[in-house]
Amino acid sequence: MPVSRRDFVRASAAIPFATWFNQYGFAQTAAVRFEVTTPQGQAMVKKYATAVAKMMATPKTSPLSWTFQWYTHFIPTPKPATLTTVFGASPSPQRSLANEMWNTCQSHMGQPEDYFLPWHRMYVLFFESIIRAVLADDSFTLPYWNYSVSGAAHGVLPVAFHSASDPILKSLFLANRNSGVNSGVPIDKGQPGILGLDSLAQTTYSPSGPKPGFCSDLDSKLHGAVHVSVGNSSNMGSIPSAAGDPIFWMHHCNIDRLWASWNKGGNPNPKGSTFLSKTFVFADHTGKRVVAKIGDFLDIAPLHYTYDRFEPVPARPPVAHAIPGPPKPAATVASATAVSLAPRAVRVPLSKPIRGAAIPQQGAGGPVSYYVVIEGLNVDRQPGVLYNLYLNLPEAASDATSASHLIGSLNFFGSMSHEMGVGTHATINRFVSFDITPLVQRLGTQAVSGDLHVTVAPAGTPQNEAQPKLASLKIVSA
Numbered sequence: 001m002p003v004s005r006r007d008f009v010r011a012s013a014a015i016p017f018a019t020w021f022n023q024y025g026f027a028q029t030a031a032v033r034f035e036v037t038t039p040q041g042q043a044m045v046k047k048y049a050t051a052v053a054k055m056m057a058t059p060k061t062s063p064l065s066w067t068f069q070w071y072t073h074f075i076p077t078p079k080p081a082t083l084t085t086v087f088g089a090s091p092s093p094q095r096s097l098a099n100e101m102w103n104t105c106q107s108h109m110g111q112p113e114d115y116f117l118p119w120h121r122m123y124v125l126f127f128e129s130i131i132r133a134v135l136a137d138d139s140f141t142l143p144y145w146n147y148s149v150s151g152a153a154h155g156v157l158p159v160a161f162h163s164a165s166d167p168i169l170k171s172l173f174l175a176n177r178n179s180g181v182n183s184g185v186p187i188d189k190g191q192p193g194i195l196g197l198d199s200l201a202q203t204t205y206s207p208s209g210p211k212p213g214f215c216s217d218l219d220s221k222l223h224g225a226v227h228v229s230v231g232n233s234s235n236m237g238s239i240p241s242a243a244g245d246p247i248f249w250m251h252h253c254n255i256d257r258l259w260a261s262w263n264k265g266g267n268p269n270p271k272g273s274t275f276l277s278k279t280f281v282f283a284d285h286t287g288k289r290v291v292a293k294i295g296d297f298l299d300i301a302p303l304h305y306t307y308d309r310f311e312p313v314p315a316r317p318p319v320a321h322a323i324p325g326p327p328k329p330a331a332t333v334a335s336a337t338a339v340s341l342a343p344r345a346v347r348v349p350l351s352k353p354i355r356g357a358a359i360p361q362q363g364a365g366g367p368v369s370y371y372v373v374i375e376g377l378n379v380d381r382q383p384g385v386l387y388n389l390y391l392n393l394p395e396a397a398s399d400a401t402s403a404s405h406l407i408g409s410l411n412f413f414g415s416m417s418h419e420m421g422v423g424t425h426a427t428i429n430r431f432v433s434f435d436i437t438p439l440v441q442r443l444g445t446q447a448v449s450g451d452l453h454v455t456v457a458p459a460g461t462p463q464n465e466a467q468p469k470l471a472s473l474k475i476v477s478a
Contacts, residue, residue: 017292020284021303030306033257036143036158036250038308044143045160046168051131051140052246053171060086061094063101063283064130071102072123072282073243076234079103097289100281108239108414113216113431114206114275117259118294120252125303126282126290127249133285141305144253147187147226148195155186155195157230161247172246176235178384187229191386191459194225194409200262201314205269210330210371210476212433214262220432223255224413225386233382233463239414257307260300265313269298333370334452335474341387343464345457348473352452368477372407372434372454376471377415383462386411390455391439392448404442407454408434412468436475 034041055066062068067086075082079102087095105123106115128142147155162182163169173182181187188195199222202214212220230236236245243249263269270276276295284290300306334350372389389407390397397405410432440448454473462468 015290017290017296020290030304031141032306032308033141033253034143034308035146037153041143044141047135047140049169049171051134054134063097063287069127070243073105074103074240076240097283104280114270116219117215118297119280121256121297122280122282122292124252124256126284129285142253143250144257145250146254148197155188156184157181174245177231181230191409197311200311203316209478210373210433224411226251227413228386228411232384237382261311262313264310266316330476330478333475333477337472339470339473341456341468343462345455348454348456350452369437370440371476372436373476374432374470374473377412378469379412379415380467381463381465382416383412383466383468385458385460385462388457388459392453393455407436
């Protein structure tokens with residue numbers, strides 16, 4: 001449903017989200033988003049496929065087009081040249097709006113990590129409203145892809161997205177997904193645990209010392225792992241091309257559901273004025289320019305939508321009695337800097353302040369917690385695989401032994417600095433943290449005494465041009 005220039009000019013004045021929502025928002029009763037494999041979800045997927053086909057046929061200059069919405073997330077080519085290619089050299093209201101909206105995905109360009117979840121909630125909600133307009137169907141809701149579900153559907157791309165010969169669903173098919181994805185191979189095959197919901201156990205939204213907090217942990221682990229496991233460097237695996245795959249929206253609908261689940265578990269969002277007042281520009285179902293504020297998007301109930309199912313969240317631990325004085329800072333137990341990875345397993349020796357000392361499991365104040373903290377992930381090209389991290393892995397370890405030393409999996413989604421326009425070899429400041437306290441307890445003092453090392457092994461064959469690097473890798477205690 002293209003927007004005429006006359007209508008666009010009339011609608012292009014800025015309007016606050018609260019004003020827009022009162023005029024054009026969802027029905028007063030909560031609209032339900034369904035899991036994609038349920039009967040309701042399958043019905044919505046067919047509608048979605050019809051809308052995608054229409055949006056792909058809409059001129060790129062329209063805010064209601066597939067390309068315009070894709071590029072809101074990020075653009076595969078330099079922005080100035082892309083604007084000229086799409087709109088020509090002359091100014092226009094559509095070009096001005098695109099200049100404001102395109103490349104605004106948070107938080108992969110050095111923006112505050114806390115913006116990741118609310119920006120994508122905004123993005124998905126306005127996209128959903130556009131599909132309703134394209135279909136002229138106010139009953140439509142975006143389905144979500146629950147790749148973490150147990151059973152046969154675990155990690156399997158929904159059939160609707162690899163039905164290339166279906167006259168309706170073919171708009172959801174992309175041939176250049178990773179090998180096996182379009183034939184029903186689980187995206188976590190050989191990588192158990194990467195689709196887990198451990199992030200729901202985080203008790204703060206933002207980082208707290210070495211603890212990553214819910215937003216960052218969900219972003220850097222489950223969210224990134226799904227992207228990299230579905231697509232390559234010209235598809236879901238790379239930020240500039242990710243939103244070009246129709247499954248992107250089902251993925252981020254699920255990420256939004258997990259955030260809502262975490263909140264339902266009694267976990268609060270940030271309350272700082274800078275966070276709450278931060279605004280972003282989007283286009284609504286008429287092409288109208290809407291200014292959306294984070295403070296209006298922290299609770300889904302006032303947005304009049306919900307989900308058919310929420311995930312259970314671990315109970316919050318009891319609040320400990322406050323100890324006078326400032327909190328004890330995390331102490332570095334062992335570290336390495338400027339780590340370069342390879343197409344094979346790399347053993348990274350860690351230097352320690354006290355040479356040969358063991359990791360203590362008990363401190364003066366009780367049990368000690370330990371974390372592996374990684375900063376400054378950077379690649380020249382998306383590797384196309386995840387990397388497994390192991391603590392003190394013995395030489396020629398068996399699969400069973402390797403599993404007992406596993407720290408977790410690392411992905412490089414959002415770490416291609418040159419594609420993101422940061423600079424050819426600039427380092428994107430990402431902070432990834434793994435709680436290894438249970439691992440240290442399981443291995444015992446003897447297994448982690450003396451020299452410490454972390455083995456980083458690709459789960460598959462990475463792209464030769466990837467050149468993955470870590471600015472630092474350290475073990476800290478807290």
